Amino acid sequence: MTDTTTPDNQTEPAVVLERTLPAHIDLVWSMWAESEHFAAWYGPTGATIPTAEMDVRVDGDRKICMEVQTPDGPMQMWFVGRYLEVERPTRLVYTESVADAEGNVLSPAAMGMPDSHPETTEIIVELTTTDDGGTHLRMTHVGVPADSPGAAGWTMALDKLEARVADQAV
Template sequence: MMSDSENWVRIVQEFQAPANRVWRMWTDPALFQKWYGPKGFSVPTAEIDLRVGGIRKVCMEMKTPDTTMRMWFTGVYKEISEPSRLVYTESMCDEDGNIISPKDMGMPEGSPDLTEVIIDLLEQDGRTRMTMVHRGVPAGSAGEGGWKQAFEKLDAVLKER
């Protein structure tokens, strides 16, 4: 998709959980809602049609005393290899799933309308090494920070019994 090495985030993280459990965190809507998004955000909507060509639609929400901010994202599953690899596209959208240009949402000039998320899971001795690449999101951006916060939340959920 994108070859510009400056325009992607790559995060590698290990979890003390088997790959099939980490996989379910990405693919089961109820589990996905428990961890996705930066700190302070909840996920009131997670629609996951887990098949190649299937649509995903997610709403991240942050409430403050004065307002509620919602950000919607949609995408299409491109590759599904349970429990080791998941690839999907991602675009900002409205509540109905209509794609919205990032610049219309106040994002930096040049933000792509379509990005791609690649998740690779490798299990060894009951632990899982997750490599996440988000093509179209610059390293060092708020997007990268949001992913890191989300993965802290994911680690905490995986540690629950």
């Protein structure tokens, strides 16, 4: 497992994480492209995904609900976006914005984020087959600083992805 949070020649802030997974590239692709798999691993530790609507094709929409437990009860965060590139099984690019439950994009300030946080960010997933038949994953989230809570969330999410892939690969 390798985690990298420094972008290569990037002018915008970005989280860049890399992992080498002991699973075939088709299985890893399905973790990103099939809602049942995505919902099982996405989000930080303790988060659940009650809604994962994903039309994985160029210009297809996505709508994700992430729920976390707080002392005041469950809190839901909604994300919407659009698929920009779909190159099965090696590359997936989509946008992401914070939204309300109806899918209306919310400003970062409305969610308590800094004014400098962009309204729309971009996630780039790149998969390559390793020499031993596993898969190298490189995930870049453009617009999210490497030292942000979002980076920590992605690290936890990829830990969950790694565990899910291990369970599915056996």
